[in-house]
Amino acid sequence: MQTFTLIFLFVLLLTTTTRLWLAIRHIHYVRTHRNQVPVDFSARIDLPAHQKAADYTCAKTRLSYSNILLQAILLLAFTLGGGLNALADFWSSWLDDPVAHGMALIISTVLLLSIAELPLSYYRTFVIEQKYGFNKMTPSMFVTDLAKQLILSLLLGIPLLFSFLWLMERMGENWWLYAWFAWVAFNILILAVYPTWIAPLFNKFTPLEDTSLKSRIEQLMNKCGFQSSGLFVMDGSRRSSHGNAYFTGFGKTKRIVFFDTLLSRLNAAEIEAVLAHELGHFKHHHVIKRIISSFAMSLLFFWILGYLMEQGWFYQGLGVSVSPIPSTAMALLLFFLIMPVFTFFLQPLSSLYSRKHEFEADKYAAQNASATDLIHALVKLYQDNAATLTPDPLHSAFYDSHPPATIRVAQLQRWALR
Secondary structure, eight states, X not given: OOHHHHHHHHHHHHHHHHXXXXXXXXXXXXXXXXXXXXXXXXXXXXXXHXXXXXXXXXXXXXHHHHHHHHHHHHHHHHTTTSHHHHHHHXXXXXXXXXXXXXXXXXXXXXXXXXXXXXXXXXXXXXXXXXXXXXXXXXXXXXXXXXXXXXXXXXXXXXXXXXXXXXXXXXXXXXHHHHHHHHHHHHHHHHHHHIIIIIGGGTSOEEEOOOHHHHHHHHHXXXXXXXXXXXXXXXXXXXXXXXXXXXXXXXXXXXXXXXXXXXXXXXXXXXXXXXXXXXXXXXXXXXXXXXXXXXXXXXXXXXXXXXXXXXOHHHHHHTTOOOSSXXXXXXXXXXXXXXXXXXXXXXXXXXXXXXXXXXXXXXHHHHHHSOHHHHHHHHHHHHHHTTOOSSOOHHHHHHHOSSOOHHHHHHHHHHHHHO
């Protein structure tokens, strides 16, 4: 057995068991604290609501057991199990051109992986979300969304994939640098067109009509030096009763979006505080920082891929044939299949970086709106979204992009006192 095969199996086993262990810890911790509301929330969230959030969290986490195991099984089946070899041989009998063959191989693999994970997605939506009163989707809407996502993925993904494979075939040993430039350009394009061209395919966006709220928001935006292309309300209630707010876009296409479920639940002062938090991300350049860090990491990954695709042990160690020559598409596919396994233990660093930004945005909101109103808004959102107030600390450190509720509210209370 190849040395790299042993390394791959060891890392896959370590990652899978760690993910399962974290999930088990999370359920145990949440259930242990199920019957007592944290002190800072006891005046606003009653015990039944707290218990509902605990049960909802445990249900979602139990489903993750199946997802974790399924991902590991599929990865083994496509690599050491010979799945990628079988697909490559199948397309070889139909396609001679290396770029066309590579595109068929990658697209068919992604489609098969998506189909395999579809039952879990359906169960999450129509069993768990339905049971806890969040799902508003119908089966026909679910299928329609899948069809839209598939068509959109093909329309956007095929040109990008073609450019990658063409560059890998034609640009010599420095292809990875040209591919990275193509990746950067593609992402900037998506950021620019998403608000006006992509998002409306799935939701309806209407201008904010509440004149008093609109005036209040515009005053806050002027105070913070933020300019947008408009204030919009999204019909999030068509699919779910979860609420949120965000700003999206790039440059002149920036727009602020409120879920209709959020506007129906929060008062004007609380909405202003939530928006001040989002503007804090803008003021601290968090979006730009994340984009830059993402591009830097992608450059590193492309460079690593450029090295690995020339190494026979990389293919052989993952059970892939290198006869007569290694396939550039196979290298690209293998790399992105195994990358999550090898980078899993870096995830807490990413989560820590994100939580740092959330604290900075909260502080900005406390300085430019009201920390107390933001606390009230967050408590309502925690309750309405059935977000657990007592996550396992280690599970949270790996997965949560936002600080745990108790820590976040305690910090906001300190800022409110100041």
